[in-house]
Amino acid sequence: MQDYRGRLAPSPTGHLHVGHARTFWIAYERARAAGGVLVLRNEDLDPQRSKAEYARAFIEELRWFGIEWREGPDLGGPFAPYSQSERSDWYVHAWRKLYQGGWIYPCTCSRKDLAEAAQAPHESNDEPMYSGKCRGQKLQVDRPTGVNWRFRVPDGRVVRFRDGAQGEQQYTAGKDFGDFVVWRRDDVPAYQLAVVADDCAMRITEVVRGCDLLKSTARQILLCEALGIAPPAYYHCDLLVDERGERLAKRTDALSLRALRAKGIRPEQIRENWLGLRIAGDAKT
Ligand code: GLU
Numbered sequence: 001m002q003d004y005r006g007r008l009a010p011s012p013t014g015h016l017h018v019g020h021a022r023t024f025w026i027a028y029e030r031a032r033a034a035g036g037v038l039v040l041r042n043e044d045l046d047p048q049r050s051k052a053e054y055a056r057a058f059i060e061e062l063r064w065f066g067i068e069w070r071e072g073p074d075l076g077g078p079f080a081p082y083s084q085s086e087r088s089d090w091y092v093h094a095w096r097k098l099y100q101g102g103w104i105y106p107c108t109c110s111r112k113d114l115a116e117a118a119q120a121p122h123e124s125n126d127e128p129m130y131s132g133k134c135r136g137q138k139l140q141v142d143r144p145t146g147v148n149w150r151f152r153v154p155d156g157r158v159v160r161f162r163d164g165a166q167g168e169q170q171y172t173a174g175k176d177f178g179d180f181v182v183w184r185r186d187d188v189p190a191y192q193l194a195v196v197a198d199d200c201a202m203r204i205t206e207v208v209r210g211c212d213l214l215k216s217t218a219r220q221i222l223l224c225e226a227l228g229i230a231p232p233a234y235y236h237c238d239l240l241v242d243e244r245g246e247r248l249a250k251r252t253d254a255l256s257l258r259a260l261r262a263k264g265i266r267p268e269q270i271r272e273n274w275l276g277l278r279i280a281g282d283a284k285t
Helices: 018-033 052-065 088-100 112-116 191-201 211-227 257-262 267-276
Strands: 005-008 037-040 104-107 148-151 158-163 167-172 180-183 206-210 233-237 239-241 278-280
Touching: 005 018, 005 206, 018 037, 018 052, 018 206, 018 233, 018 239, 018 257, 018 267, 052 257, 052 267, 088 104, 088 148, 088 180, 088 191, 088 211, 104 180, 148 211, 158 211, 158 233, 167 211, 180 191, 191 211, 206 211, 211 233
Parallel strands: 005 037, 206 233
Antiparallel strands: 104 148, 148 180, 158 167, 239 278
């Protein structure tokens, strides 16, 4: 069997809250139980929304919380660099493989979803279904710059996978999601492409993350197929929700690790019952 390699992949777009801490704790425990390696990856892909101070903060807060990783932006490691803003060569390489294989097309539509493509779609920011208007467009280039690129999904294709926590999953391309963005015209790769390229390059064997990313997993499996790589195993955790049943957001400052720590609350107390917050398994988006 392959040695277990897991990852923590926070985006430095705000302070981590107790919901992140729970997912990352599960990732840590799974890596530890398997006697494997945990990698910390700084997903600072989106230059407009990422801030170095949040990356410094998550390193400090995760460590305070008791999570240990073996490779990361702070420690280095065999697959450095561990910050996405420094990994554009890997993304261009993946883009080129998709381009040469005829899997993607240039899209000249200007839409709001393009601005959000560098972010993982956790909330209502999932990409709207694209009409396919630019399907069939072609462009001779050797770099992605200057135009948006979309992955052409095989309409009607059912993507099935077994999730370690949520069981059997299936999503239909062209119905549950449409042709998704892989590269923005301002030269920012999309989350979906970057995460697949990085998980492959860093030899991640299991992806542990929140269950609001289940549908993204279906997209990522299609990207893996197109790139000719074996997808990792997936384990999508249930999410903590607030009293209204809504997913915690980075802006819920009272539940940030930073605020809890400042109040003198210990990590063990948080882990005892996750502050009494509800856990919802149906928070699919
Ligand atoms: N960086 C993403 C986020 O914090 C997580 C992506 C993933 O785990 O695949 O939203």
